[in-house]
Amino acid sequence: MTYDVVIGLEVHAQLTTRTKMFCGCPTTFGAAPNTQTCPVCQGMPGTLPVINRRAIEYGVRTALAFHCRINEACRFARKHYYYPDMPKNFQITQYEEPLAEDGWLEVDLPGGATRRIGIQRLHLEEDVGKLVHEGTLETAQASLVDYNRAGVPLMETVSRPDIRSPEEAAAYLRAFRAVLVSLGVCDGNMEEGSLRCDANVSLKPAGARELGTKVEIKNMNSFRNVQRALEFEVRRQAEALDRGERVVQETRLWDADRGYTRSMRSKEFAHDYRYFPEPDLVPLALDRRWVEDIRGALPELPRARRQRFVSAYELPEYDAGILTQSRALAEYYEAAVREFAQPKIVSNWVMSELLRELPGDDERAIAEAPITPARLAGLLRLVDDGTISGKIAKAVFEEMFRTGEEAAVIVRREGLTQVADVGVLEGMVDAAIAGNPRAVEDFRRGKTAAAKALVGQVMKASGGKANPAMVTRLVEQKLTRS
Amino acid sequence: MDLQRPIHELTAAYRRGETTPSAVTEAYLARIEKLDGRIGAYITVTAEEARATAAAADRRYRDGTPLGPLDGVPLSIKDVFCTRGVRTTCGSRILERFVPPYDATLVARLAAAGAVMLGKGNLDEFAMGSSTEHSAFHVTRNPWDLSRVPGGSSGGPAAAVAGGLAAGGFGTDTGGSIRQPAAFCGVVGLKPTYGRISRYGLVAFASSLDHPGPFGRDVTDAALLLAAAAGHDPLDATSIDAPVPDYTADLPRGVRGLRLGVPDEYFIAGMDPEVERAVRAAIEVLKGLGAGVERVSLPATPYALATYYVIAPAEASSNLARYDGVKYGLRVDGRDLVDMESRTRAVGFGAEVKRRVMLGTYVLSAGYHDAYYGKAQKVRTLVRRDFDAAFGRVDLVVAPTTPNVAFVHGEKEDPVAMYLNDVFTIPADMAGVPAVSVPCGFTAAGLPIGLQLIGRTLDEATVLRAAYAYEQATDWHRRRPELA
Amino acid sequence: MISREEVEHVARLARLALTAEELERMRAQLNAILVHIDALRAVDTEGVEPTSHAVPVVNVMREDEPRACFPRDAMLANAPDRSGEFFRVPRIIED
Numbered sequence A: 001m002t003y004d005v006v007i008g009l010e011v012h013a014q015l016t017t018r019t020k021m022f023c024g025c026p027t028t029f030g031a032a033p034n035t036q037t038c039p040v041c042q043g044m045p046g047t048l049p050v051i052n053r054r055a056i057e058y059g060v061r062t063a064l065a066f067h068c069r070i071n072e073a074c075r076f077a078r079k080h081y082y083y084p085d086m087p088k089n090f091q092i093t094q095y096e097e098p099l100a101e102d103g104w105l106e107v108d109l110p111g112g113a114t115r116r117i118g119i120q121r122l123h124l125e126e127d128v129g130k131l132v133h134e135g136t137l138e139t140a141q142a143s144l145v146d147y148n149r150a151g152v153p154l155m156e157t158v159s160r161p162d163i164r165s166p167e168e169a170a171a172y173l174r175a176f177r178a179v180l181v182s183l184g185v186c187d188g189n190m191e192e193g194s195l196r197c198d199a200n201v202s203l204k205p206a207g208a209r210e211l212g213t214k215v216e217i218k219n220m221n222s223f224r225n226v227q228r229a230l231e232f233e234v235r236r237q238a239e240a241l242d243r244g245e246r247v248v249q250e251t252r253l254w255d256a257d258r259g260y261t262r263s264m265r266s267k268e269f270a271h272d273y274r275y276f277p278e279p280d281l282v283p284l285a286l287d288r289r290w291v292e293d294i295r296g297a298l299p300e301l302p303r304a305r306r307q308r309f310v311s312a313y314e315l316p317e318y319d320a321g322i323l324t325q326s327r328a329l330a331e332y333y334e335a336a337v338r339e340f341a342q343p344k345i346v347s348n349w350v351m352s353e354l355l356r357e358l359p360g361d362d363e364r365a366i367a368e369a370p371i372t373p374a375r376l377a378g379l380l381r382l383v384d385d386g387t388i389s390g391k392i393a394k395a396v397f398e399e400m401f402r403t404g405e406e407a408a409v410i411v412r413r414e415g416l417t418q419v420a421d422v423g424v425l426e427g428m429v430d431a432a433i434a435g436n437p438r439a440v441e442d443f444r445r446g447k448t449a450a451a452k453a454l455v456g457q458v459m460k461a462s463g464g465k466a467n468p469a470m471v472t473r474l475v476e477q478k479l480t481r482s
Numbered sequence B: 001m002d003l004q005r006p007i008h009e010l011t012a013a014y015r016r017g018e019t020t021p022s023a024v025t026e027a028y029l030a031r032i033e034k035l036d037g038r039i040g041a042y043i044t045v046t047a048e049e050a051r052a053t054a055a056a057a058d059r060r061y062r063d064g065t066p067l068g069p070l071d072g073v074p075l076s077i078k079d080v081f082c083t084r085g086v087r088t089t090c091g092s093r094i095l096e097r098f099v100p101p102y103d104a105t106l107v108a109r110l111a112a113a114g115a116v117m118l119g120k121g122n123l124d125e126f127a128m129g130s131s132t133e134h135s136a137f138h139v140t141r142n143p144w145d146l147s148r149v150p151g152g153s154s155g156g157p158a159a160a161v162a163g164g165l166a167a168g169g170f171g172t173d174t175g176g177s178i179r180q181p182a183a184f185c186g187v188v189g190l191k192p193t194y195g196r197i198s199r200y201g202l203v204a205f206a207s208s209l210d211h212p213g214p215f216g217r218d219v220t221d222a223a224l225l226l227a228a229a230a231g232h233d234p235l236d237a238t239s240i241d242a243p244v245p246d247y248t249a250d251l252p253r254g255v256r257g258l259r260l261g262v263p264d265e266y267f268i269a270g271m272d273p274e275v276e277r278a279v280r281a282a283i284e285v286l287k288g289l290g291a292g293v294e295r296v297s298l299p300a301t302p303y304a305l306a307t308y309y310v311i312a313p314a315e316a317s318s319n320l321a322r323y324d325g326v327k328y329g330l331r332v333d334g335r336d337l338v339d340m341e342s343r344t345r346a347v348g349f350g351a352e353v354k355r356r357v358m359l360g361t362y363v364l365s366a367g368y369h370d371a372y373y374g375k376a377q378k379v380r381t382l383v384r385r386d387f388d389a390a391f392g393r394v395d396l397v398v399a400p401t402t403p404n405v406a407f408v409h410g411e412k413e414d415p416v417a418m419y420l421n422d423v424f425t426i427p428a429d430m431a432g433v434p435a436v437s438v439p440c441g442f443t444a445a446g447l448p449i450g451l452q453l454i455g456r457t458l459d460e461a462t463v464l465r466a467a468y469a470y471e472q473a474t475d476w477h478r479r480r481p482e483l484a
Numbered sequence C: 001m002i003s004r005e006e007v008e009h010v011a012r013l014a015r016l017a018l019t020a021e022e023l024e025r026m027r028a029q030l031n032a033i034l035v036h037i038d039a040l041r042a043v044d045t046e047g048v049e050p051t052s053h054a055v056p057v058v059n060v061m062r063e064d065e066p067r068a069c070f071p072r073d074a075m076l077a078n079a080p081d082r083s084g085e086f087f088r089v090p091r092i093i094e095d
């Protein structure tokens, strides 16, 4: 039997603010355990939270990029449950009045189609600390707690159940990450946990109206794992349904090593979070002008930029996609095109040469590339005006990358300038003809290919420096005349 | 040495060089040594710190450079304010050994004003109670009659000020915990506007209701203590960013022209007739001083208590969730984490705290949330509207602080009977408006009675001004208990 | 009226290990208090806004400027059990 897959994603993103959500402790990743805390983020008696303005700004910025409705009047609430990584045994989050609601994200699917995935809500909250188990969670006799991460600002974004396949889920997550990174609100590093994804998956008979029982999947810490986990879960549920079994509503953990999802120990009793408005924080009434200023300062988003590259530079979708994979790369490309106005040629060089040396999604590496856009343009100009051949240019590019020198300097020092002197070339051509009477014969009998062989000879003799176009013309003249 | 004189007289003596902060501090420490075994006003006495602070104040007076009206003044601080390096117990086993690494804003401000902290005052565990019988360590006794309670939850500081074991003190008022013990102990107790004094470092009971405030022997002292403690604090998002007036400046202006409202709902069947008589007499005195008096109605008053017993426990159940034996305080070992946490809390919390944590958890739980917590929040709005309406017509509301006087230890076993003590103090906490309790007489048995004056938001000045006018016209505040 | 089962559920939510007698006493006392609280049902709150803050203040925020953290030893000083640079807790069995 065939089923419709229904997936909703819940993404928690750590914001790149300098300080935590409610105290002045820094958010630096990887500091020594319990060295990035204070009485506030460790929930000591008597302490009080104070909202980090930049966290709100980042939330608004992201919500606007996702076309959400900003709730100018929003507030924080307490969510109660006991866990030792959560110092106060409640989490300050947003419940009935989230920062933003009802947005969408345009996602390009493998194969060119695009889909608009609804975003239900976006809200801010505080992260919890980290638990280190002495052994595995199951066997540990004790666990160790590090509160460095406790209180780091988290942005939770809940998609609508609009996602129809594991591939779509991965595509959504990629597009989502690209937006956050280009907005500068999150570093997008899934391995370090800056971006965490949970999914709700359910199946229903193809075309059926009402949704099936949904299962929550946790612990998918990479794009690849999200897709693998969801593929496994879809298969698992389909097989269960095929066997006529019911899918149990539960939370399952993705085990990346073993490649399956397993049920978390079923809860003794349902959670009861007992939300109520955080009395230590006053409500927000966001200033419209502030929101509009944030909107006005939004950077161009990856997808819009890609479309602009296609229309403005007449690049193939493929080129545009690669060149906009990071903000730095797109800016590199545009800077180069400003200096050398042949977009496709620049694109070819960036894709084939620059990206052979550097990862295109590494903002830093691209921004600090030893060959600046201006110098790449300089190299391309030397090819364009015939000073050097394309073949030589590739060698010069590698030298530039190594030494950081300008193309012209290298060409001059290595004497790589193309031979374009007719006199010199005639001599070389004559010599080639003289040395290959056979080729001349063949040509006369109409084997035009023989000319190519002669051209090759001359190029070889010139060490690649002869101007190929001129050599070809001379060879043909001489063969037809003589 | 007279340890019963008000702060403004004490500091005048310092300035005249008649005595020194060290001499007075030593005298208080000696009296605590002598009497506190019987009164039980303190949980922790910080003699060494007090001596050091007093010595520094001595030098300033000698150099003629005192820091201000509290320099060298020995105070009792309720043991819910965090004190860096000094254990802060909240009267609970669960925090018996908790030593904060930081100072509450209030504590830091008093230190900056040169005040001398004699020690941490006793209280009902986590400020939950009206008798200071529910401290995990010992009860506090009323200096006027050691068989009776001092009121609560700030019974320690109130008894210390009444018994001459401190020149002044600070407590907290969530449902009446400053005004009720002030009334029971015959001292002045002020609960300022919510947010007027920072809550940073005050261990929370019910965050939206907790009000820090001073105890003094007279209104002038209360005004001086308020002035030193009040003001905006960036560490407390609910603290009010408004200038702090000189609360003593307006005191002598009198009550002529002030309109006082007497709420029908504050004179209820079953209240002590001696209390009603004294309060009505006090109102006549104010009238005689030129104040206009009229009846007002605060119709939501009968529901304030029930509202309080939903909202306060709900917030408390949340605020006390952090005491789990993981980060600080008591730990009782168990089979696993949940067992450890559950045993720790069962052993670490006293009966009253457990009762309120259970009640608060229940009223917030799925299925009851709207019927109890949701409803209570709406009724709280009605209580606030009552005051808004009343203050449209009058400048102050005048009423008894409590329906009765200090009761005998163990007299109120039944929780609800105990809760009824706070019927007249709870509404001002719910509305966040300032209110003071001043001595207005004694029962035939010699027990103090309190008059309550409630004012508009941030209008502490008028509240204190009327209290001062009444105080100057009477001499109740000059009476002191006999303690040999 | 609150049932024995509800009291047990609430005690679990509140992480309180109560003995059978305590649970029973708690049930009786909670009921006594709830009877009093039920008086609220009589109040007409139609269209009344809830109050969660005594004083109406909004938009209190701090700038994103780092403040010094506390030394680890100061933060671990009150720990009932620690292991080196960590707080230590007994084994966790999901509930």
Ligand SMILES: [Mg+2]
Binding pocket: A093, A125, A156
């Ligand atoms: Mg969340």
Ligand SMILES: [Zn+2]
Binding pocket: A020, A023, A024, A025, A036, A037, A038, A039, A040, A041, A042, A151
């Ligand atoms: Zn912190």
